[in-house]
Amino acid sequence: MSISMSPRDREAFLAERRVGVLGVADGRGGERAPLLVPVWYAYEPGGDVLVQTGRETVKGRLLLAAGRFSLCVQDERRPYRYVSVEGEVAAVEDPVPPAVRDALAHRYLDPDEARGYLAATAGQLKDDLLLRLRPQRWRTADFSAFAADFPAPGAATGSDA
Template sequence: MSPAMSIDDRERFLADPHVGVLGVTDPRGLRAPLLVPVWYGYEPGGVVSVLTARASTKAELVRTAGRFSLCAQSESPPYRYVSVEGPVVAVEDGLDRAEWEAMAHRYLDRDTAVAYLEANRRQLDEDITFRMRPQRWRTADFAAFAQEFS
């Protein structure tokens, strides 16, 4: 049995709140790709959105490459992951306040999100949003394998 997820399952999994790992080519010499944990947004059938500091290495490399990868995984058994990669289809300078607030509430409990947003208001002017259209998917759901060992 293949551990690959169905299209619906992979899109629902990616839409759930997981910390993603963004990967982007690093052409600055003999380095491996840059891999960094990120908060991200995704709705099934849509684009992956990542908000980051305009002046960050990550932003510079994504701009140069014009594409990136993102991997999200479950942290406990049975393990599952979804990895997507594709082209950047939009770069928005500055942040949309509603999207920024929704992202904070996606990853933090209510009180922590409110405190985070209050302490980081400067992000609205200092950050940018990258939007990536998933082009290639890699997935695995090891639940079927886990049942064999139960």
């Protein structure tokens, strides 16, 4: 039984509003593990993954140096599902287009919160850049079919022992 998602399902899952965990190689020397950080992102099926970050942040500098990154999103509710995508940075927009920044804020926040957030962080526009990841490799899992073979926690098993 395969737990992999179809291309259509994985793209639909990635397009849903979730917080992603971005991973990028940490080339600062020594035996460092990859940098992993939660991020807001945007994705539409068939397109690029969009991530905004500060140009001078550790994350921003590592992303520009590596030229590639991965993003993992999950649904931690049962049955568990996840999509991980990796690829090259296809484009860097510096600074972030205001419309993209606005769309990201409205994707993750209620309208009033988004307006307040955008007003409070307006200065970031000059400090941030937008990275476009072109998906090249996907890893997915949807445990729905697998979980269907097992009773739900607390469910009767049919025995009267």
